[in-house]
Amino acid sequence: MNVQSIPSLISEEFTSDDTYEVVCRGFPKQGLTGVQKEESAKRAALLNAYYFIQSRFDNTVKPDTDGTVIRYDVQDKFVIVYFRVTKSNLKNRTK
Numbered sequence: 001m002n003v004q005s006i007p008s009l010i011s012e013e014f015t016s017d018d019t020y021e022v023v024c025r026g027f028p029k030q031g032l033t034g035v036q037k038e039e040s041a042k043r044a045a046l047l048n049a050y051y052f053i054q055s056r057f058d059n060t061v062k063p064d065t066d067g068t069v070i071r072y073d074v075q076d077k078f079v080i081v082y083f084r085v086t087k088s089n090l091k092n093r094t095k
Helices: 034-056
Strands: 009-016 019-026 067-074 079-086
Touching (some): 009 034, 019 034, 034 067, 034 079
Antiparallel strands (some): 009 019, 019 079, 067 079
């Protein structure tokens, strides 16, 4: 399985005018095993979510303070993060 051929963004949607959810995939750094592999993939998934949020919204939306991880889904080769951003009038803050 070629990692480059798998998109990191799985889905994104507004669930209300104030709430946006994004689901992203993250891959671990090569050569890691066990907990380090899992945590590396979680971090990559979270950074991917941050990237898509920052590219979608203006600079008033900050994923690290306006967002929360709903859950992580740990797979064998990657981790999926479900991430939610909540902010008043969020739909009006898109680029």
